[in-house]
Amino acid sequence: MIEVHGLTKRFGRTVAVDQLxxxxxxxxxxxxxxxxxxGKSTTMRMMLDLDNPTSGSVRxxxxxxxxxxxxxxxxxxxxxxxxxxxxxxxxxxxLCLAQSNRIPASRVTEVLDMVGLSAVxxxxxxxxxxxxxxxxxxASALLGDPEILMFDEPVNGLDPEGIHWVRxxxxxxxxxxxxxxxxxxxxxxxxxxADHLIVIGQGRLLANTSMADFIQENSRSYARLRSPExxxxxxxxxxxxxxxxxxxxxxxEVDGASxxxxxxxxxxxxxxxxxxxxxxxxxEEAFMRMTAESVEYHAHAGPRWGMDQPGEDRRGEGV
Amino acid sequence: xxTPYQQPPQPQTPQQxxxxxxxxxxxxxxxxxxxxxxxxxxxxxxxxxxxxxxxTMWTLGVMIVLMLGIGLLTAxxxxxxxxxxxxPSGQEVLSLGFFGxxxxxxxxxxxxxxxxxxxxxxxxxxxxxxxxxxRGRVLVAKSLVFFLLVFVISMVITMTxxxxxxxxxxxxxxxxxxWLRATAGVSLYLxxxxxLSLAIGTLIRHSAGxxxxxxxxxxxxxxxxxFMFSDSLTALREFMFDYSxxxxxxxxxxxxxxVSGPSGWEPLWIxxxxxxxxxxxxxxxxxxxxx
Numbered sequence: 001m002i003e004v005h006g007l008t009k010r011f012g013r014t015v016a017v018d019q020l021x022x023x024x025x026x027x028x029x030x031x032x033x034x035x036x037x038x039g040k041s042t043t044m045r046m047m048l049d050l051d052n053p054t055s056g057s058v059r060x061x062x063x064x065x066x067x068x069x070x071x072x073x074x075x076x077x078x079x080x081x082x083x084x085x086x087x088x089x090x091x092x093x094x095l096c097l098a099q100s101n102r103i104p105a106s107r108v109t110e111v112l113d114m115v116g117l118s119a120v121x122x123x124x125x126x127x128x129x130x131x132x133x134x135x136x137x138x139a140s141a142l143l144g145d146p147e148i149l150m151f152d153e154p155v156n157g158l159d160p161e162g163i164h165w166v167r168x169x170x171x172x173x174x175x176x177x178x179x180x181x182x183x184x185x186x187x188x189x190x191x192x193x194a195d196h197l198i199v200i201g202q203g204r205l206l207a208n209t210s211m212a213d214f215i216q217e218n219s220r221s222y223a224r225l226r227s228p229e230x231x232x233x234x235x236x237x238x239x240x241x242x243x244x245x246x247x248x249x250x251x252x253e254v255d256g257a258s259x260x261x262x263x264x265x266x267x268x269x270x271x272x273x274x275x276x277x278x279x280x281x282x283x284e285e286a287f288m289r290m291t292a293e294s295v296e297y298h299a300h301a302g303p304r305w306g307m308d309q310p311g312e313d314r315r316g317e318g319v
Numbered sequence: 320x321x322t323p324y325q326q327p328p329q330p331q332t333p334q335q336x337x338x339x340x341x342x343x344x345x346x347x348x349x350x351x352x353x354x355x356x357x358x359x360x361x362x363x364x365x366x367x368x369x370x371x372x373x374x375t376m377w378t379l380g381v382m383i384v385l386m387l388g389i390g391l392l393t394a395x396x397x398x399x400x401x402x403x404x405x406x407p408s409g410q411e412v413l414s415l416g417f418f419g420x421x422x423x424x425x426x427x428x429x430x431x432x433x434x435x436x437x438x439x440x441x442x443x444x445x446x447x448x449x450x451x452x453x454r455g456r457v458l459v460a461k462s463l464v465f466f467l468l469v470f471v472i473s474m475v476i477t478m479t480x481x482x483x484x485x486x487x488x489x490x491x492x493x494x495x496x497x498w499l500r501a502t503a504g505v506s507l508y509l510x511x512x513x514x515l516s517l518a519i520g521t522l523i524r525h526s527a528g529x530x531x532x533x534x535x536x537x538x539x540x541x542x543x544x545x546f547m548f549s550d551s552l553t554a555l556r557e558f559m560f561d562y563s564x565x566x567x568x569x570x571x572x573x574x575x576x577x578v579s580g581p582s583g584w585e586p587l588w589i590x591x592x593x594x595x596x597x598x599x600x601x602x603x604x605x606x607x608x609x610x
Contacts, residue, residue, distance in 0.1 A: 001346065026346040026347065027346075045445075045609070045610070048445075048449050049448075049449075049452050050445055050448060050449065050609065050610040051609040051610065052607070052609060065452055066452045066453065068452070069353055069354065069355040069356060070353050070354065070355070070356045071449060071450060071451070071452055072449075072450050073349060073351060073353045074353075075449075077449055079442075079445050079446075079449075080442060080445075082441065082442050083441075083442040083443060083445050083446045084441065084442070084443055084446065085368070085372060085437065085438070085441045085443045086441055087372050087373055087374065088368070088371045088372050089371065092367060092368075092371035093443075095367050095371075096364045096365070096367040096368045096371070097364070097446060097447075097450045099360060099363040099364040099367055100356065100360050100361050100363075100364035100447075100450045100451045101356055101360065101450055101451075102354060102356055102360050103351060104351075107351070140446060144349070144351065145349035145350070145351050146349065147346050147347045147348070147349065176347050177346055177347040178346070178347040179346070
């Protein structure tokens with residue numbers, strides 16, 4: 001269990017993290033979601049007592065990080081892929097960590113085996129690919145067999161097989177009753193792994209909800225129509241009180257209507273339809289809508305996609 | 320859990336993920352026992368770090384080669400060119416070790432800085448401090464392991480070099496005090512200089528920057544003093560010359576009480592004082608600054 005209370009971090013005049021309060025519970029994977037620069041990494045560093053909060057506090061199992069007797073046995077963290085000495089073998093990198101927390105050396109071999117790095121145990125991480133570095137970082141997090149695990153962007157640089165492995169690993173760790181806290185800037189990734197969601201934007205808490213509730217609240221369903229008599233169809237729909245949005249490619253989109261009623265409507269008016277389908281807005285879009293005002297680094301060319309232009313990035317994933 | 324920030328428990332909504340149903344709310348308990356880690360564990364960890372990187376082997380290897388090579392070479396050159404029939408005194412022979420030690424000190428500085436600054440360069444420091452959140456313990460463990468390693472190696476080398484030089488030149492063995500200063504004294508001074516570098520490395524957090532600063536500290540006062548021609552600067556020049564680190568090192572090989580500048584064991588006390596101040600600053604920097 002991690003408890004964050006009123007956590008604030010200022011760098012000069014910029015507020016990186018602003019009055020964050022939340023709890024991370026055991027037994028579930030908690031996703032920590034936010035666009036780049038939202039303060040996710042800063043928050044995680046403060047949780048590990050690497051950065052000092054301007055105000056507020058973090059409690060790990062009810063204690064301050066520095067009060068933990070052997071921290072690696074309470075909390076394991078993957079902060080960034082390369083938080084290791086590149087010139088020291090993978091085995092020795094983990095061994096020095098194990099020794100500082102009196103973890104038996106046999107455990108080093110065990111975790112290297114667990115992440116699939118046994119073959120390169122005696123190799124230096126500077127020759128590792130990004131994915132291998134990430135695996136080594138995960139091995140260091142698992143070293144003390146801790147109750148709490150924190151992963152900062154764990155799937156960065158991993159190949160599809162590696163991504164699949166990380167997802168299953170996180171779920172398995174949570175199933176064992178551990179507290180699993182994972183940051184990401186990809187909603188689609190979180191939708192596949194997280195049970196609970198904490199969303200931040202510009203350091204502020206935007207949502208703290210279960211994944212299921214988030215999906216229910218945020219995924220808008222709509223119907224998509226295509227017709228050679230578009231103007232007539234649009235008029236007919238408006239007459240019947242539907243909200244119609246003109247999408248690209250001559251498509252019409254209608255919110256909150258079933259395909260049945262729309263098909264019947266078209267038939268009544270004798271309008272030919274070339275396409276009629278029901279779609280769900282992606283969670284990615286919901287996430288972007290939520291964080292739109294708080295995104296720090298906008299690309300300035302063109303309109304913000306997925307916000308003002310409905311239908312542009314609707315892949316109908318729905319999850 | 321008893322914390323002041325107990326929030327009302329949030330109802331756990333049923334999980335909809337197909338892979339698994341709900342989760343046990345009880346926490347996980349590892350079979351690995353938790354005991355209170357102490358300085359000994361941190362020392363073991365730091366020793367593993369120091370011995371498992373090639374830069375340690377390189378810097379110490381070069382130091383050994385420089386101290387041994389230069390020491391023996393000077394002795395051999397003197398024994399062949401010297402036309403004077405008289406045998407040099409033991410004290411004079413011991414002082415031949417000075418050049419090797421001065422060059423070897425560059426390696427000690429480099430290794431001292433790298434011991435901590437390389438962790439900032441690689442990001443390892445974050446891993447180190449999450450494993451051992453007590454900044455004081457990390458700093459003490461690093462300092463102790465590094466100091467002992469440098470001291471032991473320097474001690475062995477200075478004793479070997481002195482003994483070989485005396486036998487090559489056929490000089491009489493000098494008195495115990497001179498021996499002790501030329502071996503233990505010089506070795507303690509070198510190791511302390513390394514500690515000062517480690518402290519500077521902690522403050523600067525950048526290998527190249529800290530090494531440059533330390534080389535400047537060692538050489539600059541001497542070089543500057545050479546160029547202070549003006550009469551008004553005489554006092555300053557004398558001071559910088561006397562208390563420059565090469566001159567302090569040379570003092571260990573000098574028998575006589577000199578009129579100005581440190582003599583006997585004084586250089587060691589001066590350097591220890593400076594290092595202590597730097598270490599305190601390094602500790603506060605490590606403790607207060609964000610990593």
